[in-house]
Amino acid sequence: MRISELVAESGVPLPTVKYYLREGLLPAGEATGARSAAYGDHHLRRLRIIRALAEVAGLPLGRIRVIVALIDHPRDDLFDALGAAVAALPPQVDTAADYPRARAALTRLGQLYDPQYAAVAQLEEALRAADEAGLPISDARIDAYGGAVRALAEFDLDHAPEPADASAVVEYAVLGTALYEPVLLALRRLAHQHLAAERWRAPES
Amino acid sequence: MRISELVAESGVPLPTVKYYLREGLLPAGEATGARSAAYGDHHLRRLRIIRALAEVAGLPLGRIRVIVALIDHPRDDLFDALGAAVAALPPQVDTAADYPRARAALTRLGQLYDPQYAAVAQLEEALRAADEAGLPISDARIDAYGGAVRALAEFDLDHAPEPADASAVVEYAVLGTALYEPVLLALRRLAHQHLAAERWRAPES
Numbered sequence: 001m002r003i004s005e006l007v008a009e010s011g012v013p014l015p016t017v018k019y020y021l022r023e024g025l026l027p028a029g030e031a032t033g034a035r036s037a038a039y040g041d042h043h044l045r046r047l048r049i050i051r052a053l054a055e056v057a058g059l060p061l062g063r064i065r066v067i068v069a070l071i072d073h074p075r076d077d078l079f080d081a082l083g084a085a086v087a088a089l090p091p092q093v094d095t096a097a098d099y100p101r102a103r104a105a106l107t108r109l110g111q112l113y114d115p116q117y118a119a120v121a122q123l124e125e126a127l128r129a130a131d132e133a134g135l136p137i138s139d140a141r142i143d144a145y146g147g148a149v150r151a152l153a154e155f156d157l158d159h160a161p162e163p164a165d166a167s168a169v170v171e172y173a174v175l176g177t178a179l180y181e182p183v184l185l186a187l188r189r190l191a192h193q194h195l196a197a198e199r200w201r202a203p204e205s
Numbered sequence: 206m207r208i209s210e211l212v213a214e215s216g217v218p219l220p221t222v223k224y225y226l227r228e229g230l231l232p233a234g235e236a237t238g239a240r241s242a243a244y245g246d247h248h249l250r251r252l253r254i255i256r257a258l259a260e261v262a263g264l265p266l267g268r269i270r271v272i273v274a275l276i277d278h279p280r281d282d283l284f285d286a287l288g289a290a291v292a293a294l295p296p297q298v299d300t301a302a303d304y305p306r307a308r309a310a311l312t313r314l315g316q317l318y319d320p321q322y323a324a325v326a327q328l329e330e331a332l333r334a335a336d337e338a339g340l341p342i343s344d345a346r347i348d349a350y351g352g353a354v355r356a357l358a359e360f361d362l363d364h365a366p367e368p369a370d371a372s373a374v375v376e377y378a379v380l381g382t383a384l385y386e387p388v389l390l391a392l393r394r395l396a397h398q399h400l401a402a403e404r405w406r407a408p409e410s
Contacts, residue, residue, distance in 0.1 A: 051337070052340075102391075119395050129387070141364070146396075148356040152349055152393070154400065155349035173397065181393070182296070183350065184354060184390075191358035193284075194355075196287055201284045
C-alpha cells in the first residue's frame with residue numbers, strides 16, 4: 001500500500017508516520033520509484049504497536065525503540081528477551097539492593113524468578129508501600145492473590161505464540177502487559193462493585 | 206503525642222504535617238496549651254493514608270481532600286460513597302457516552318454495575334485500546350480474567366471491615382485499590398516469568 005493508505009488504515013497522521021520512519025522505529029517501505037515506496041501489513045502492525053506503547057503505556061520514544069529492537073532481533077535466550085522487553089514498560093523502579101518482602105512472597109508462592117528482573121523490585125516497592133501505610137499484605141492475601149494471578153497468567157501463556165517464533169512471543173508479552181493490565185485493574189474495581197452491591201446494598205423498595 | 210512525636214512516628218516532615226493541618230487534610234490536635242496540642246493514633250493513621258495517596262497513587266491534594274472527606278463523612282449509601290472514593294483514584298477517564306465493549310463484558314460475566322461508575326469508562330477505554338492495537342480481548346479471555354479477578358475480589362470483600370463502619374470500609378476500599386493494584390501487576394509479571402521459565406527455558410546444562 002502507499003503511504004497515504006498506511007495513514008488511512010492506521011489512523012496515525014502522516015507527519016507522525018514520517019517521523020517514525022526517520023527515527024527508524026518504522027522500517028522503510030519497498031522503493032517503487034524515486035519518491036515513492038510500498039508498505040505492507042508489517043508496517044501497519046508496527047504502527048499499532050508503537051501507538052499502543054506511546055498512547056496507552058505512555059512510553060517515550062527511547063523506550064519504544066528498545067522494545068521494537070527486541071521484537072526485531074530477539075536475543076538467543078527468549079527468557080532474557082522477554083524480561084528485557086517487559087522491563088522497558090512502566091513503572092520504572094530502581095533495582096533494589098535487597099528485596100526481603102518480594103523474596104518471602106515468591107518463596108511462599110513457590111515461583112521461579114530472576115532477582116534482577118524489574119518486577120521483583122516493583123513487587124518489593126509495592127509491598128513496602130503497603131507496610132508503611134499500615135496496611136501490610138498478609139500471607140493469606142499473598143496466597144489468594146498469587147493463586148488468582150497464576151490462573152490468569154496460565155491463560156496468557158496457553159494463548160502465546162509458539163516459542164520458536166521469538167519475535168511474536170516478545171511482541172505478545174509486551175502488548176499483553178501494556179494493554180491488558182488496565183483491563184485487569186478495571187475488572188477488579190468492577191468485581192468489587194458487583195460484590196458490594198450483592199452483599200451490602202439494600203434491595204430497592 | 207506531641208507534634209514532634211507525630212513527625213517521628215509517621216516519617217512525614219514537620220513542615221508537611223503543618224501544611225496538612227493548615228489545609229484541613231489532617232484534623233487539629235487537642236489543645237494542651239496556648240501553642241501546643243496533643244495528637245493521637247487517628248492522626249498517625251490519617252498521615253499514612255495521605256502519604257500513600259500522594260506518593261504511591263500520585264494524587265494531587267485536591268483529590269486526596271475528596272477522599273478524606275468521604276472517609277470522614279461517608280454518605281448514607283455506602284455503595285455510593287465507595288464508588289465516589291475509588292473514582293477519585295487514577296486513572297482519570299472521561300465518562301463515555303456509550304460503553305459497548307464494557308457492557309458486553311460485564312453482561313457476559315453476569316455482574317451488577319453502575320453505568321456511571323468510573324471503572325466502566327476505564328474498562329471501555331482499555332478494551333478499545335486493545336482492539337485498536339489489533340489485539341482484541343476474546344470472550345475466552347474475558348471469562349478467564351473475570352473469573353480470576355472475581356476470586357481475588359471475594360478475598361478482598363471477605364476481609365473488609367464491617368459495613369456498619371462506613372468510614373472504615375471506604376478507607377479500606379481506597380487504600381486496597383491504591384496500594385494493592387501495584388502488587389497485583391507485579392505478581393502477574395512474575396507469574397508470567399515463572400511459567401515462561403517452567404515451560405520455555407532450557408534446563409541449565
